[in-house]
C-alpha cells in the first residue's frame with residue numbers, strides 16, 4: 001500500500017502488482033494507493049497494525065510526520081529524518097528510508113563515490129535523501145539552491161558545503177551533478193536548472209525528475225557527451241530496496257524497469 005496526498009499518479013500499484021503477478025509471489029500480495037490527509041495520518045498508521053498490512057510506502061507530505069507513530073525507526077532513516085517505507089513485523093511497525101539508495105545505487109554502478117565532488121541542485125525533500133546518501137558514502141557535497149537559507153540549513157545538518165546559484169559556474173569542476181529541484185518537470189519541459197555551458201563530458205548528470213523521461217537537462221548533458229542517469233533509475237532502486245523489505249525476496253530489476261518505462265515513456 002502507498003499512503004500520501006496526492007497519490008493518484010503513483011506508479012507503485014502498477015509496478016508492484018504486475019511484479020507480484022509475474023513473479024508468482026504468493027497471491028496474498030496486492031498493492032493499493034490510499035489518499036490519507038494529514039489529520040488522518042495517525043489513524044491510518046494504527047490501521048496498518050489492525051488490518052495486518054505487511055508493508056506501506058509513505059510519500060509526500062507524510063515522510064517526516066509518520067515517524068512519531070511508528071514503534072521503531074531504522075538508524076539511517078533517523079539520520080535522514082524521513083521514512084518512506086513501513087514494515088509490519090508481527091505487529092511491530094518499523095520505519096525505513098530507501099530514497100537515498102535510489103540516488104546512490106545507480107551511480108555506484110558507474111563510479112565509486114568516495115572523495116568524488118558532487119553538486120546537489122535543490123534543498124527540498126529529494127535533496128535531503130541525496131545529500132545524506134552522498135555524504136554517507138564519503139563524497140564531498142556542495143548544495144546549490146535558489147533560496148540560500150535552505151541550502152545553508154541542509155548543509156549544516158549533514159556537514160557539507162553550500163553555495164548560491166550565482167556561483168553555479170563552479171560546477172565545472174565537479175564529478176557528479178544531481179538535480180533535486182523540480183525544474184524541468186512536466187509541463188515545464190523546456191526548463192533546465194543548469195545552463196548547458198556549465199556541463200562537460202567529464203560529468204555524470206543524474207536528474208531526479210522522471211516526467212518527461214528525458215528532461216532538457218539530460219538532453220543537453222548528452223549533447224555535451226556527459227554520462228547521464230534518468231530519474232526512473234531513482235524510482236526503480238528505491239523500489240527494489242522496498243520490495244526486499246516487504247517480501248524478503250530479491251526484486252526482479254529488469255522487469256521492474258520495463259514496467260516503469262512503459263508508464264513514463
Ligand code: ATR
Pocket residue numbers: 121122123124125126127145146147150180181182183
Ligand atoms: P521535493 O520534496 O520534491 O524535493 P520541494 O521540497 O518542494 O520538493 O523542493 C523543491 C526544490 O526545487 C527546492 O529546492 C526549490 O528551491 P527553493 O528552496 O528556492 O524553493 C527548487 N525549485 C523549485 N522551483 C524552482 C525554480 N523555478 N528555480 C530554482 N529552483 C526551484
